[in-house]
Amino acid sequence: MTSLDIPFIRQQFPGLNTNWAHFDNAGGSQVALQVADRLTDYLLNTNVQLGASYETSVISGERIVESQRKMAKYLNAGSPEEIMLGPSTTMLLQNLSRSMENTLQPGDEVIITDSDHEANVGPWINLAKKGIKVKTWKINQQNFRLELDELGKLMSPKTKLVAFPYASNILGTINPVKEITGFVHERGAKVCVDAVAFAPHRQIDVTDLNVDYLVFSFYKVYGPHYSLLYGKKSHFKELPGINHFFIGEDDIPYKLQPGNVNYELSYSLLGVMDYLEGVYKHHWDEEASFSKKMKAVFALFAEQEEKLARLLLDFLSTKKNVKIIGETSSSKNIRVPTVSFLVDGVKSSAIPIEVDKHKLAIRYGDFYARRLIESLGLLEQDGVIRVSMVHYNTIEEVKALIKVLDHIL
Numbered sequence: 001m002t003s004l005d006i007p008f009i010r011q012q013f014p015g016l017n018t019n020w021a022h023f024d025n026a027g028g029s030q031v032a033l034q035v036a037d038r039l040t041d042y043l044l045n046t047n048v049q050l051g052a053s054y055e056t057s058v059i060s061g062e063r064i065v066e067s068q069r070k071m072a073k074y075l076n077a078g079s080p081e082e083i084m085l086g087p088s089t090t091m092l093l094q095n096l097s098r099s100m101e102n103t104l105q106p107g108d109e110v111i112i113t114d115s116d117h118e119a120n121v122g123p124w125i126n127l128a129k130k131g132i133k134v135k136t137w138k139i140n141q142q143n144f145r146l147e148l149d150e151l152g153k154l155m156s157p158k159t160k161l162v163a164f165p166y167a168s169n170i171l172g173t174i175n176p177v178k179e180i181t182g183f184v185h186e187r188g189a190k191v192c193v194d195a196v197a198f199a200p201h202r203q204i205d206v207t208d209l210n211v212d213y214l215v216f217s218f219y220k221v222y223g224p225h226y227s228l229l230y231g232k233k234s235h236f237k238e239l240p241g242i243n244h245f246f247i248g249e250d251d252i253p254y255k256l257q258p259g260n261v262n263y264e265l266s267y268s269l270l271g272v273m274d275y276l277e278g279v280y281k282h283h284w285d286e287e288a289s290f291s292k293k294m295k296a297v298f299a300l301f302a303e304q305e306e307k308l309a310r311l312l313l314d315f316l317s318t319k320k321n322v323k324i325i326g327e328t329s330s331s332k333n334i335r336v337p338t339v340s341f342l343v344d345g346v347k348s349s350a351i352p353i354e355v356d357k358h359k360l361a362i363r364y365g366d367f368y369a370r371r372l373i374e375s376l377g378l379l380e381q382d383g384v385i386r387v388s389m390v391h392y393n394t395i396e397e398v399k400a401l402i403k404v405l406d407h408i409l
């Protein structure tokens, strides 16, 4: 079986060319060379306003459409109209809730979780001001999982939306999105999935998942600070616009994108696709459809990630004074390689500064999943210590980290 050619992979990321090991990928990944190439190309060659008849404006417009089409293909969405772009996941979800609030009635209910980043919590909690009831789906504190039984108890005929994460940026656990979505749909509500902590690691197929809304940020997926929100076409059509009054209600996703998209960043997303297709080409000779290529590439990533996670989790499990906050299994079907832990009697803030001395970039905190850290009672401890890996990390880097942690802990 083919395995990931790590030296080749690392050559695609100039930012890795330092003497630091980058273990803060859930905060932000390194950028693939191809992204910077696309960005520069746009800015230097076609940086004009879209929508005019002159040649460069036409080319520029085509470039943005090309990117939206490719993003739709990447997620297996029905059409580019289902792809909304914006500066951050936080902003896209704020915009979605701002539009959606006009479709909800006092007494309607939304469900949030206690394991989300605040980006997929705050906008829904704000709806309480309009008389909407907000309920919290809490994780089982023994196994750190969101359980359907619990969700079942919270749902009622008034539930309109369930917002939950594909994976938690602290726990690393992969939630069964397709199953949860089916469960929610059977009860007449919609789902909004935060895929930020999942997207760098696995392929996403919105049609197969049948999700209503799904969002993630490219600065964690080898790209720029820019984000994407998928929404079903029929939902986007029904949502009231939040753009200028003269933008038509059928003009999707534009009516939901006040201020329009960022042209150069939109175009640079194609660089992420170039990178992923380049990985395929490097490892396989035979041609394949785009989705088959993505499937093969993400399977390679998952293999590598599982090896990295196993090494670290096995080590942490041997330490009597360490508690892993999340799944102890390294299985690629169960978790992504975002590993959080606590050290008995030591504040989490005390560890990374020691590790920094060895040029190993890890960090501590609540990672804006403040409600999770609160509900686990970890505010006093300064949150968790988090080591977040992606496919370009190496076994040698993890071994170096283990050596240092073994000494410190």
Ligand SMILES: Cc1ncc(COP(=O)(O)O)c(C=O)c1O
Binding pocket: 026, 027, 087, 088, 089, 090, 091, 117, 119, 120, 165, 167, 168, 169, 194, 196, 197, 217, 227, 367, 368
């Ligand atoms: C799981 C998760 N959701 C949402 C966000 C917010 O993304 P953005 O910075 O694009 O608003 C983050 C950022 O760390 C995250 O980890």
